[in-house]
Amino acid sequence: MRFTKRRKAKDRRDGCGFLILTCLFTCFFLVLNSALVAKAYPTLAQLGPELLSHPRVKQIMMFVGPVVLVFVEWWLADLVVDLLTPKRKTQ
Secondary structure, three states: OOOOOOOOHHHOOOOHHHHHHHHHHHHHHHHHHHHHHHHHHHHHHHHOOHHHHOHHHHHHHHHHHHHHHHHHHHHHHHHHHHHHOOOOOOO
């Protein structure tokens, strides 16, 4: 029977703690983004085309806007982590 080499604890990114923190940060981002979209959308609706003032479009933007912003924020967070993490040499 072969035993595989164990990774160091600092190299691990999976597990219950990681999932809980990811969920907490996502909820925080959603609350923050909802407030941002609710505050900014009326101004955009006045400045933009007439279509943005329609109630159905407003409802879609209030739902989809924060979700899209969450994806953008996680993408930016992943990009920053990749830029700040030193590259490992592979042999």
